[in-house]
Each structure stands twice: as C-alpha cells, then as structure tokens.
Amino acid sequence: MSTTTTMNINLKIWRQQNKDAKGSIQDYKLGNVSPDMSFLEMLDMLNEELITSGDDPVAFDHDCREGICGMCSLMINGEAHGPQKLTTTCQLHMRSFNDGDTIVIEPFRAKAFPVHKDLMVDRSAFDEIIAAGGFISMNAGNAPDGNAIPIGKENADLSMDAAACIGCGACVASCENASAMLFTSAKISQLALLPQGKAESAERAQAMVNKMDELGFGNCTNAAECEASCPKGINLTNIARMNREYFKAAISK
Ligand code: FES
Structure with a gap:
C-alpha cells in the first residue's frame, strides 16, 4: 500500500496495431500517479501524454467504469482484472500498487477472443x-402480476x-x-x-x-x-x- 502522495510507475504494455500485426511489450514511465486514481484513469493519463507527444494512445476497452457492464478486461501482472479479488479493472485503484512498481498490462488472451488492437479484444x-x-421463448403481452x-x-x-x-x-x-x-x-x-x-x-x-x-x-x-x-x-x-x-x-x- 502506497504512503506517498503521488507515485512513479513503470508500465509494460502490450501494443499491437491490429489483429494481424505482431504485437510486443512496450515500456512507459508515468509520474505523478495519485493512489486515488482508478487503474483506467491512470491509463487515461498515459494516453494524454502519448497524444501530446504525437504518439498513438493505448487502445483499451471500458464503458460504465462502475463494475457493471463487463467491458473492461485487462490482465494486470498476470491476473485478470488485477490483484484485488471481486473487483473489475475499472474499480481497481492505484493504491493497490506501490511507488516504483512495474506493472505488466496485457489483453485477455484466448483463441476465441482475437485482439482488435493493443489491449482490446473481440x-x-x-x-x-x-x-x-x-x-x-414466450408470447409477449401485458406484464404479468409479479406474484403470479x-x-x-x-x-x-x-x-x-x-x-x-x-x-x-x-x-x-x-x-x-x-x-x-x-x-x-x-x-x-x-x-x-x-x-x-x-x-x-x-x-x-x-x-x-x-x-x-x-x-x-x-x-x-x-x-x-x-x-x-x-x-x-x-x-x-x-x-x-x-x-x-x-x-x-x-x-x-
Ligand atoms: S467498465 Fe464497465 S465493468 Fe468495468
């Protein structure tokens, strides 16, 4: 558990241009990461830096960011949705990591889940x-009585x-x-x-x-x-x- 106000994080992220391209792990350094940020907000911050420097942002899936839609889907240090039990990636916070940590982020891998781009899978x-x-299968009609x-x-x-x-x-x-x-x-x-x-x-x-x-x-x-x-x-x-x-x-x- 981090005790510093902000953290420096080393990221190793799977980058893959499209489903047919050969992907590889790329290294990034990110400073000023607040322990109160969600994991996806940390990736947003990285993407803002990449866009500002003219680089391609990291593609990743998300929607509700409230743990209900099932869109977020990252392997974080080899664990689906990261280190916290019963927690989706969008509900994981950077306070689960320490200053100076290296975090490896990969897509959900399976033959039936081809990679679209970077961390996004189909x-x-x-x-x-x-x-x-x-x-x-049922015939639609009026809503039945709840206790029927x-x-x-x-x-x-x-x-x-x-x-x-x-x-x-x-x-x-x-x-x-x-x-x-x-x-x-x-x-x-x-x-x-x-x-x-x-x-x-x-x-x-x-x-x-x-x-x-x-x-x-x-x-x-x-x-x-x-x-x-x-x-x-x-x-x-x-x-x-x-x-x-x-x-x-x-x-x-
Ligand atoms: S973004 Fe909806 S469950 Fe994570």
Missing part, C-alpha cells in the same frame, strides 16, 4: 453463445447470483484451456433455476454448449481459476448444473 463470441439459447408465479427463495437467490455475471471474459482469460464454461453455465443457470426458464432448459444447454465448442473455447478441467478470477464471484456449481442440463438433453433424444 468478445463477440460471448454474444454468439447467448444468441444460441440464452433467452426464454411463486418462486422459492433458494432458487431465486441462486438465479440472481448467476445473473450477476457481467460477461467480461476474465474466466476465459484465466483458464489454461480458455474455457467459457463458467460464463455459459451462469447464463444457463439464471434461466434453468426459474419456472419461466425450465421448459427449454435442456435444449438451451445443448445449443449453448455446442456453440461454445464450435467457437473454439476449451473444456473445463477443474482448475477453478475461473471462479478465483471472477469479479462477480460466480460459483463453479453453475458448471455442474450446466452439465446436468446438457446430459438431460442428450438422454431425452
């Missing part, structure tokens, strides 16, 4: 998994826990197999646990798992790095639930 593979079955379908508290809580997944991709980037099973299982679970999602749960699991495989994500080998790196604390038990739903679909054919 995570549209997640959208394809959702499009394969991450919804319920009673749901037990335990399942309601488990479903809400699974729905906390923000789809950032930290689980994929941390997994030695680049598996998307934690993400996919959270999206399957949030629906499978509720009466509204039960009717299609087996077909949904089969369609989403097949799409996940087709897109080049790896399989789960129980390393549990996904759970450890997830900024929203998504639990591994969701993967067990997904596997049960998948096998249900397989034996009902």
